Amino acid sequence: MNKALFIPGLICLSTYGYSADKLPTIQVKGEQSERNAPLHLTTRIQWIKFPQIQYHTAELKTQDRSAIIRVSANSSGQVTDAEVQESTGITALDQKLIDAVEAAKVKPYSKNGKAVPIVGYQTFTLTIENAQDNTQGQGQLSECHFTFNSKHWIKQTQDKSVAFHYMQQPQLSLDAVLLKNKDRTVKFKFKVDQQGKVKRVKLTQLSGVNAIDQQVIQAVEQTQVQVKRSYRTLWTFKPSSFNDEIQFKLKDCN
Structure with a gap:
């Protein structure tokens, strides 16, 4: 026997007495094995x-x-x-x-x-x-690529006091043509687990170019850091959060 179910604000649904093994299924393209x-x-x-x-x-x-x-x-x-x-x-x-x-x-x-x-x-x-056809200023940049010279990385290489150390320079090779003849800045923050692995990266200032932002995120996500610990935190762990920024300036490619 068919039963009608009425829900305020929604369309009328009909329910039938199918057994569980006969219920219809919906498969998403490319995900049949993961439904x-x-x-x-x-x-x-x-x-x-x-x-x-x-x-x-x-x-x-x-x-x-x-x-x-x-x-x-x-x-x-x-x-x-x-x-x-x-x-x-x-x-x-x-x-x-x-x-x-x-x-x-x-x-x-x-x-x-x-x-x-x-x-x-x-x-x-x-x-x-x-x-793509807005090529003003791109000729001189065509052979230029930016590496990960963030504000924190520069301090670290200058042996200045920092709250954490990148274990190695994050891998980044950014084509300067992406700047479109304009200086760009990306600011970000991230969390670090007890092993120094970056767990979450969040941009606090966008560059204005999606491709630049995503490449910076990927570079940070794939790195590992060493956190400076005090004697008070040696036996306890609290997830750490850090900030950094990287500037891409046209003059650095001249």
Whole structure:
């Protein structure tokens, strides 16, 4: 016998007396083997390979554009689905973003030591300044790459007093063309566990270019630090939080 279930504000649902083994299932593309796995929802995706999109000034139709893409990735970090959550207003640009996201790779999220699929959102800002054909000042920068010379790293190499030490210089090789003829600064903070492993990186000042921000995050996440401990903290552990910043200046490439 069919029963009708009415919920205020929602559509009418019909329930049937199916046995559990006959209930229909919904399978997500590329995740058939993981449909029973826990799913991590996030508002900030971390990338191993950030989506790369190239566009020309004319495609923006005289104004900067932005969009939000909903991203699904499996436990290996492979993007299994991408769809427009908020559009740029131009279908062709939206499709370029979808293609770029599908070709990228997400950093898997670990829960209880096991990688799980994720669903999250990535914001993109497409500006006239960063258009591919806006080449002003790029010639002299084409052979220049920035390394990880953060404010803290410079102090550390000068043997100045610091609250922590990077065990080695974080790996970063940032193409100066990404600066688009403008100085950029990234400020960030991160937490460190008892073994000195960086656990969480959060940007407190964005550079204005997604690719720059993501490369800095990845460099910090893959490093390890040594925390200066006092005699009061030798036998107890409290998660430590630190701040640093890195500046990318055009004059350093002249």
